[in-house]
Amino acid sequence: MAHEEPDSMSEDSLDWLEHEGSLAEVVDEERMQDAAANAWLAAEEEKYVAINDSDSYLAVGGAEAGSVVAAPPAGLAPTGTSRAPAITGRDVALAGGRPIYLVHRGARYANFLPVVMGDLHHKKGNSLTVGAIANLPSAKAQTTSGFFRQTSVAALRIADPQCYRLDDKVLRLPPKTIGPQVLKYAPYLADPEDSDWLRQVLDAQRAVGANILLTPGRALNPDDPQRSLDAAFQEADRALALSERGERVALNLTIPSRWLAGGALRNRLLDEILEQDQFDVLYVRIQWAATKAFAPTEDSDLLMGIRRLANLCGDEGRALLLPQTGITGWLALAHGATGYGLGVSGSEQCFAEFAFRRGRPGQQQAERYFEKQILHTLDRSALDPVQSAPGYLSCDCSYCPALFDSQPWSQPLAALHHIFAMGALTAKVHEDSMRGGRHAAVRRIVSSAKRWSSGLQLGSDDVPRHLAVWDQAL
Structure with a gap:
């Protein structure tokens, strides 16, 4: 199948830490930049390799690169003796034998992501497990489900409901983080008091083909810690009760960095997580202070908190997934984290506190x-x-x-x-x-x-x- 073009970027999709130019300028700039990447992709020879322990084939070149097909096109034989590793199943991946590498689908260059994910599986699939994350409020449901179909090598397919967008009193978020476009893509964000709200959140994930479901992940308030923890875990338990046979549900937490930076607050969080042994998968998003885009954190207290969290999960045999952490999440593999996530833009490398930065008209993206x-x-x-x-x-x-x-x-x-x-x-x-x-x-x-x-x-x-x-x- 041909790779779909990403949805047009809405204002909330723009990188929080990069230049705040006009939307039209960003889109036009990216169309121009795509020329070199499109030329590279068009020049790649169409190739297919057999997948171990399967009757399927992985496209490793050409416009279909990254896709899994039942057979190469007529007249095109598989390439040489090269084979791709077997595609790991969800439950085997979560057992943690290999680190899980989660690629976020953002607004930028999304049509190229299946290519690099397939490339990684072909070349490195014996040493890592590839997964995919798509944010439900950022694209049409058919676009998200199409992305999951294209990223066939992904052992985990996570449709993040991003319910933390409701918590602008706890997190530092961009203005209007729930606009008309977001509500069109994620209508469950309109009324979290609806009696059927939790089922709506889960059904939205099921509808696009997620193979592991997330609890809503409302932000934990460090200024009202016990009430916030109780509410989050009660909601998570109700989500678990709504799961169906064969489904896996991850405890989804969104926390300001104060929860991990030290002291009684960190101890309370870790103690509460320890008690939630009905969840063997944790999906923890951490918001920390804004830095220059793509710059890893140097906050030693925060790093110690991430270490303590990863140690706890490792000791208890639970899979800890750290979305939107970039290379800081990679570091957490040393301490017991099972996997981490990153994407193309700075905001997908770090869930940073929003900081408004006015850009100059025509200002170019940094060439990094x-x-x-x-x-x-x-x-x-x-x-x-x-x-x-x-x-x-x-x-x-x-x-x-x-x-x-x-x-x-x-x-x-x-x-x-x-x-x-x-x-x-x-x-x-x-x-x-x-x-x-x-x-x-x-x-x-x-x-x-x-x-x-x-x-x-x-x-x-x-x-x-x-x-x-x-x-x-x-």
Whole structure:
């Protein structure tokens, strides 16, 4: 099947931390940027490989790349002796044998995501499990269900109801986070007092093909902690009671970072989670202070809280999924997290507190490149000195050759590289875990990045300052 174009971006879909230009300018800019990515995709030879333990085939080239089909098109034989790993089932994935890498479908470049997800499964599927997250309030139901069909390699398909949008008194959210377009896509957000509201939330997830259901995930109020916790867990229990045979329900929590930063509040949260042993999957979204887009957190108290949460889930044999955390979620794999999520835009790398930033008309997006050797994104201008430094290891993803040949800089290809590179880092944690487990594998990657980057001459925005805090925390 051909990859669908994403829905037009509504204002609430724009990245909270990036330039606030007009919507028309953003869309026109992205259409222009897609030219290089579309040319790359069109030039890819159509190829199919057999999938282990299956009669199906994975498209690994051409316009159908990322799709699973019953057979290659007539006249096109499978490619050589190469095979793709078997596609992991939901329950096996949640058992945690391999880290789960969740790719968020956002408004940007969504039509390319099945390509990179299929590519990751083909090349790294023995060392990670790919999953997909789509936000129900951000697209039509048929668009979301189409995305899940296209991302056939995804062991987990999560349709996030984003009910935290109702909690602008607890979270720092953009203005009008529930507008007419959102209500059109997610009508259950109109009346949370409806007696049938909880069933509506679950049915919306079922309707698009989610294979694990989320409880609503209303934000926990740190200023009224016990009442907030009681309400959230009572609602979660009612959702669990509404589940049907064969369904899995995850305890969905949305928390301001104060809950994890330390003291009695963190202890109360962890104690309450420990008591909720009817849930063996947790889906925890954490809002922390706004930073520069794509910059990982350096907050040592927050990192300790994430560590304590992941330790608890690991010790209790529960799967902890950390959506919208980017490379900070990757770090949590060291402490017992089962998986984490990221997407193309800065707001999908970090659920940051909203901070209004007025952009200048015509202001261009920053040209950034994720450099996995230092676990950080760099400005394009910093790439030449970094890539010429002794010991530099070039990226071997499918997107970098076309990215570095494209003029102007292709934001979609840079995004696909970023998603693939983070997937490769996730797989590396599993591949290297024979020596001391995931904690030791992550520690070695962080220590190596800190050591190698210390010899580089970088601008202030390009210095990976988080590495010193991470290295000490590990």
